[in-house]
Amino acid sequence: MKVKIFYHHTDCGGVVYYADYLKFLEEARTEFLAKKGILIKELLKRGIQFVVSHQEIDYKSPAFYADTLTIDTHLGNVSAIRIDFDYEIRNQDGKIICMAKTAMACVDANFKPRAIPADIRKGLA
Amino acid sequence: MKVKIFYHHTDCGGVVYYADYLKFLEEARTEFLAKKGILIKELLKRGIQFVVSHQEIDYKSPAFYADTLTIDTHLGNVSAIRIDFDYEIRNQDGKIICMAKTAMACVDANFKPRAIPADIRKGLA
Amino acid sequence: MKVKIFYHHTDCGGVVYYADYLKFLEEARTEFLAKKGILIKELLKRGIQFVVSHQEIDYKSPAFYADTLTIDTHLGNVSAIRIDFDYEIRNQDGKIICMAKTAMACVDANFKPRAIPADIRKGLA
Amino acid sequence: MKVKIFYHHTDCGGVVYYADYLKFLEEARTEFLAKKGILIKELLKRGIQFVVSHQEIDYKSPAFYADTLTIDTHLGNVSAIRIDFDYEIRNQDGKIICMAKTAMACVDANFKPRAIPADIRKGLA
Numbered sequence: 001m002k003v004k005i006f007y008h009h010t011d012c013g014g015v016v017y018y019a020d021y022l023k024f025l026e027e028a029r030t031e032f033l034a035k036k037g038i039l040i041k042e043l044l045k046r047g048i049q050f051v052v053s054h055q056e057i058d059y060k061s062p063a064f065y066a067d068t069l070t071i072d073t074h075l076g077n078v079s080a081i082r083i084d085f086d087y088e089i090r091n092q093d094g095k096i097i098c099m100a101k102t103a104m105a106c107v108d109a110n111f112k113p114r115a116i117p118a119d120i121r122k123g124l125a
Numbered sequence: 126m127k128v129k130i131f132y133h134h135t136d137c138g139g140v141v142y143y144a145d146y147l148k149f150l151e152e153a154r155t156e157f158l159a160k161k162g163i164l165i166k167e168l169l170k171r172g173i174q175f176v177v178s179h180q181e182i183d184y185k186s187p188a189f190y191a192d193t194l195t196i197d198t199h200l201g202n203v204s205a206i207r208i209d210f211d212y213e214i215r216n217q218d219g220k221i222i223c224m225a226k227t228a229m230a231c232v233d234a235n236f237k238p239r240a241i242p243a244d245i246r247k248g249l250a
Numbered sequence: 251m252k253v254k255i256f257y258h259h260t261d262c263g264g265v266v267y268y269a270d271y272l273k274f275l276e277e278a279r280t281e282f283l284a285k286k287g288i289l290i291k292e293l294l295k296r297g298i299q300f301v302v303s304h305q306e307i308d309y310k311s312p313a314f315y316a317d318t319l320t321i322d323t324h325l326g327n328v329s330a331i332r333i334d335f336d337y338e339i340r341n342q343d344g345k346i347i348c349m350a351k352t353a354m355a356c357v358d359a360n361f362k363p364r365a366i367p368a369d370i371r372k373g374l375a
Numbered sequence: 376m377k378v379k380i381f382y383h384h385t386d387c388g389g390v391v392y393y394a395d396y397l398k399f400l401e402e403a404r405t406e407f408l409a410k411k412g413i414l415i416k417e418l419l420k421r422g423i424q425f426v427v428s429h430q431e432i433d434y435k436s437p438a439f440y441a442d443t444l445t446i447d448t449h450l451g452n453v454s455a456i457r458i459d460f461d462y463e464i465r466n467q468d469g470k471i472i473c474m475a476k477t478a479m480a481c482v483d484a485n486f487k488p489r490a491i492p493a494d495i496r497k498g499l500a
Contacts, residue, residue, distance in 0.1 A: 132401055151383055152381050164441075165441070191416040
């Protein structure tokens with residue numbers, strides 16, 4: 001997935017603000033799941049949500065206004081209740097900007113932990 | 126209401142990003158209503174929401190990192206279905222940063238227009 | 251220009267947060283200018299910035315998670331120091347979501363008003 | 376440090392969006408440093424910046440609209456070039472919402488690593 005950097009992503013240090021990368025990660029894993037036929041909007045109708053339980057990110061190099069970033073998303077471990085993602089974010093010159101990991105926990109509509117449904121586990125496999 | 130400016134409010138132009146002022150306005154009118162005993166969270170339990178139907182803002186001077194802004198909120202016209210707010214935002218030197226107006230429409234839980242309940246109109250008077 | 255709605259654009263009212271539309275407008279006018287060969291990044295190197303001096307927006311209908319919005323950008327009046335833009339934002343069903351106007355003032359690197367350079371005025375014509 | 380949760384912090388899942396906590400952490404460590412007499416704005420004038428090199432966060436429980444969160448900030452390890460912070464975020468009932476860690480690297484105005492100045496290390500001690 002690619003994102004173009006606009007003013008709203010940046011801060012007065014002249015670079016992309018550190019929290020904004022987490023928005024890119026949300027977009028990237030959503031697109032990753034969509035390509036496997038897993039639509040978050042459809043899951044919500046079934047009372048299934050994935051919430052972030054852990055996030056880690058290493059900021060390697062700053063990104064700047066008008067950069068085009070590429071986010072590569074990889075599926076990590078999938079357990080009965082949790083999905084892990086890894087990502088690398090690079091700029092238009094191939095320079096690594098960030099390395100990140102997200103753990104997503106499956107919960108019901110009331111945020112209670114629940115098992116990942118079989119069809120989703122199959123879709124991820 | 127006062128807000129302190131952090132990196133996350135600013136952009137690479139070195140100033141507060143223009144959309145972030147709308148967050149300050151949300152905070153300011155919420156506090157304004159709370160002082161009159163009108164709690165948005167309690168309204169939601171009754172199926173009552175106020176949504177922004179119109180927003181206007183004049184940007185007079187930029188605000189910078191570490192500035193402390195004061196938002197003065199004034200109630201404008203209150204009709205059967207709509208509440209208007211006016212605001213001035215000033216910095217720590219009393220310099221005017223923005224002038225803004227918001228029109229809020231009363232809607233039900235399904236975003237259908239509805240009359241403002243009598244107790245809220247009384248609370249605002 | 252199209253934008254897909256993710257969780258980070260929405261609020262607990264279940265709809266796109268009112269300030270986030272201003273981010274879409276920034277993206278839309280940047281793309282509009284880029285198509286005319288006007289690159290904000292290049293202007294900055296020449297010490298030329300455009301800052302928002304006035305913003306107006308009418309919120310007609312809410313937009314929801316997973317919607318795809320189309321932002322149509324039109325050039326309004328161009329004066330010696332100011333550029334006006336108009337926009338309509340529609341969802342995937344063609345429903346109008348917002349109507350907006352932005353006035354951009356030309357300033358130098360120190361935020362002092364200055365005339366719009368001739369080549370930019372020509373590029374916009 | 377305390378923060379009140381407004382609509383702009385939340386998403387359509389009905390809870391605080393996961394990236395917004397990083398804004399609270401920025402505010403909390405800025406206030407932590409200010410209490411020790413270390414003002415980021417003054418450092419910038421000396422060509423000294425601290426950038427986030429690593430961020431970790433465990434999301435333990437969701438936070439909701441109108442919650443009041445308390446962020447407790449602790450200084451971790453301080454090396455020649457890096458400052459570590461730990462935080463706990465709790466809600467108004469004392470429930471733990473997040474646990475987080477940030478590593479900040481000292482860089483110059485061009486984002487090149489540099490040693491933390493002696494007066495800052497002394498201020499932190």
